[in-house]
Amino acid sequence: MVVSRRVPGVLGFATALLLGGCAGPAPAQSDAPPPDDEAARLRAEADAEAGEAPRRTIGAGDHVPDECCEHDHGPGHKH
Amino acid sequence: MRTLAALALVAALCATSVRADEPPLRVVVTLDYLADVVRKIGGPLVAVEVLARPGEDPHAIDPTPAHLLALRQADLLVENGVQLELWTPRAREGSGNARVQPGQPGHLFATDGIEPRELPTAEELAGGGHVHASGNPHVWLDPTNLKVVASNVERALARLRPGAAAALEQRRRAFEARLDDACFGPELVKVLGAGQLTRLHRAGRLRAFLADRKYRDRPLTDLAGGWLKAALELGDLPLLTYHRTWTYLELPFGLRVVGTVEEKPGIPPSPAHLDRLQALAAREGVKVVVCAPYEPASRAQGVAERIGGVAVVLPTQPAEVGPEADVFGLFDAIFRALADARRRAGS
Numbered sequence: 001m002v003v004s005r006r007v008p009g010v011l012g013f014a015t016a017l018l019l020g021g022c023a024g025p026a027p028a029q030s031d032a033p034p035p036d037d038e039a040a041r042l043r044a045e046a047d048a049e050a051g052e053a054p055r056r057t058i059g060a061g062d063h064v065p066d067e068c069c070e071h072d073h074g075p076g077h078k079h
Numbered sequence: 080m081r082t083l084a085a086l087a088l089v090a091a092l093c094a095t096s097v098r099a100d101e102p103p104l105r106v107v108v109t110l111d112y113l114a115d116v117v118r119k120i121g122g123p124l125v126a127v128e129v130l131a132r133p134g135e136d137p138h139a140i141d142p143t144p145a146h147l148l149a150l151r152q153a154d155l156l157v158e159n160g161v162q163l164e165l166w167t168p169r170a171r172e173g174s175g176n177a178r179v180q181p182g183q184p185g186h187l188f189a190t191d192g193i194e195p196r197e198l199p200t201a202e203e204l205a206g207g208g209h210v211h212a213s214g215n216p217h218v219w220l221d222p223t224n225l226k227v228v229a230s231n232v233e234r235a236l237a238r239l240r241p242g243a244a245a246a247l248e249q250r251r252r253a254f255e256a257r258l259d260d261a262c263f264g265p266e267l268v269k270v271l272g273a274g275q276l277t278r279l280h281r282a283g284r285l286r287a288f289l290a291d292r293k294y295r296d297r298p299l300t301d302l303a304g305g306w307l308k309a310a311l312e313l314g315d316l317p318l319l320t321y322h323r324t325w326t327y328l329e330l331p332f333g334l335r336v337v338g339t340v341e342e343k344p345g346i347p348p349s350p351a352h353l354d355r356l357q358a359l360a361a362r363e364g365v366k367v368v369v370c371a372p373y374e375p376a377s378r379a380q381g382v383a384e385r386i387g388g389v390a391v392v393l394p395t396q397p398a399e400v401g402p403e404a405d406v407f408g409l410f411d412a413i414f415r416a417l418a419d420a421r422r423r424a425g426s
Contacts, residue, residue: 038294039270046271049288050278 104239107153107179109164110137111396112219113189113228115405117157119254120232124243128153130170133398136373137163142170150174153185154239157232160188161195161216187235189228190218194281196326220395221327222262222306222410223277226255261407264304270294286311286333309414310334316421317363319356319386321370321379324395328413337363340370340382347378353385360386366424367417371395391420 103126108114114129121127128149131137137159150156150170156179158164171180178185195214218224233251237244259273268276279285285307289299303311310332318325321340329336338359342352359365366388370379376392383390393413397404400412 042270042292042294042299043272043275045292046275046279046288049284050275050282 101240104154104236105152106155106157107149108157109167110159110219111398112225112406112409113157113159113232115397116189116225116228116254117232117236119405120229120247120250121236122246122250124236124240124247129398131396133396134372137395138165140164140166142166142173146170147173150179151176153179155179155185155187155235157187157189157235159216159219160190161193161218162213163216184235184238187231189231190216190224191231192227193218193224196330197323215323215326217324217395218327219406220325221281221331222258222406223280223331224327225258225406226277229254257407261305261410263307264302266304267299267302267307270302271299280307280331283330283333285331306410306414307332309418313414313417313421316367316417317365319360319365319368319382321368321374324371324374325369325393334417337365340368340378347375348382353382356382357385360388367391367420369393369417369420372399389420389423391416393417 103124104121106117106121106125106127107130108117108127109130111129111131111133114127117125117127130142130146130149131140147170151174153174153176156167156171158167176185177183180186181188195216195218197215198213219228229251233247237247240247255273259268259276262280263271263273263276276285279288289303292299294302300311313334315335317335317337319338319340320336323339323344325334325336328334338356340348340356342348348356365386368379368383368386368388368390370376370390370392372392372394376390379390379392393416394400394409397406397409400408404412
């Protein structure tokens, strides 16, 4: 008889599911409720201070194409 | 009937679970910091190999037969991206491994989604030197960017091992929480929130925000811990750096880099540039010159002697701190070295 080794916790998870409980992932720290009104006010000020300006992010199009390895790298090199 | 339903549910869960005897994913990464993040997120799911050796210039590495062999056998290749590793296209092609080519599930640019700094102007692109057209690529030197890297790694590993998605997410969340505490201090995270702190930090406004506010009659700066506290203790320490390596550390932590030893990126300083640097250092009170392990320390030392200051080599990768160091040890070592340089310079 072949016994498959599985990651521990599967049966526990199944039991928890059968019993009707599934906690799901813990909330991110930034989503946790602030501890008090003063902290809530500071968080609101922090949000306003950080601004809501759209961020330019690095995307796949910014990465070096394969042929760039053939660049002349001197004097000083460009990517 | 209920027993049968329960058994069917357990069987379905087992069928989609991760087999403990499944071989680990072979992950090849270009840089050591990526290896640490992949290990922290992947755990027992991954076996990681690093291509760049400690102290090696990540811009310029010659792929060896050992590199090609590692890539040929890899399930996943993780690169920094932002045009840092100009040598990987040749290595990828040489490996003959279709799985690790860009666009495939076995390839990841770890920095996707991070806002680049120092996008060059048209004049800079035309002006010679080692110019990164997509912006400064040393993004991992802002520790909050490692949260983006960790999310990208989590998604890439989950694509290859869908059954491990929950465990990957759990490890990524734990890594993020530890990183937030190490970066800002647990007390400040509890009051202001990790998300708010991270946004202010990346905008370069955190120090100013903390400076003029209080929480329960305590200055907010008193709540800071970790690397933020270390940066605050450096005060307004002005620095010269050899190359624009430290941009992502400088602005968020409020460090003050007033000039570079290189005249243009990748080009050594001319005598006229050294004269200008000496005048600049005198004007700004600079006594500390910073360089990376793969940059010419003798040139940094020469400039330090010229301005009557000290040179300090800061690690850029965990392995440059020591064989057991991780990304947390990397930033500990950076701030420890800066504090030591400040003491030696008498600033």
